[in-house]
Amino acid sequence: MKKPLAIALVLMTPLLGVTANAHASGSYLSDTQVNTVMAALPAPSAPGSAEDLADRAATDRAFAERSAADFNQAKQEDDFDAFAFAPVIGVDFRAEKLPHVAALFKEAETETKDAVDLSKNHWKRPRPCPPASACALHPEKxxxxSFGYPSGHASRAAVDAILLAQLFPQDADALMQHARDIGWRRVVKGVHTLQDIYAGREFGQALAIDMLASPAMQHDLAAAREELRAAGLAPKSP
Incomplete structure (x- = not known):
């Protein structure tokens, strides 16, 4: 079966080599890369347009038809990190056991959030507000x-999944699906539209691919792989 483009790009990235375009501080993204990814993101639907209203109506339906399990999981994911992917990787994939892995993802997630915040504040797209949602009940909160476009959760989940696939390539499909589920549950929770989520996925994928071109990222991935091997969590050879 042919792999989706995002997964194929993830798995071939180490073969592309690295470029010296990260900050000297050891961060994974340069300002130029962030600006380029932001510029490639299409504008959201015009406020009040038929497309915009349909997008928001889809969130209203998803929120109204939510299952208790999905809604509870969405609330648990208000704050998440790469270790939320442990259901895919295994119960021993925990931050306290893997300080090098934790540091890598903390940096990647921080840089992703910074880029997302810049983009949100550029587009200033209001979030949805389904009837009877927390937004409708507590408008002051x-x-x-933050604004809705692109979704920060969808962006960070995509970054986490793509970087985790470098460490656990045999789980690439399941990691990407887990990331998509995190994004979808933001719609179920009533805090994002599908358009926000799709934009976040594209945004996160582009950021992750740029991160993987960073010498700092490649250095930290090597350290993470060694740590995983020492912990007995490295992927088994075929």
Whole structure:
């Protein structure tokens, strides 16, 4: 079966070599890379347009038809990191056991959040507000939330999945699906539209591919692989 483009790019990236375009501080993305990824993101639907209204109506339906299990899981994922992918990788994939892995993902997630915040504040797309949702019941709290486009959760989940696939290539499909599920549950929770989620996935994929071109990232991935081997968590040879 032919692999989806995103997964194929993930698995071939180490073969492309690295470029010296990361900051000297050891971060994974340069300002130029972030700006380029932001510029490639299409504009969201015009406010009040038929497309915009349909997008928001889809969130209203997903929220109204939510299952208790999905909604509870969505609430648990309000704060998540790469170790939320342990159901795919295994119960021993824990931050306290893997400090090098934890540091790599903390840096990647911080840089992703910074890039997402820049893009959100550029587009300023209001979040959805389904009837009877927390937004509708507590508008004063909703007013303090960030804008909706692109979704930060979808972006960070995509980055995490792509980077984790470098460490666990045999789980690439399941990791990407787990990332998609995290994004979808933001719609179920009523805090994002599908358009926000799709944009976040594309944004996160582009950021992750740029991160993998960073010498700092490649250095940290090598350290992470060694740590996983020492912990007995490295992928088994075929």
């Amino acid at each position: 909703a007013a303090k939330k």
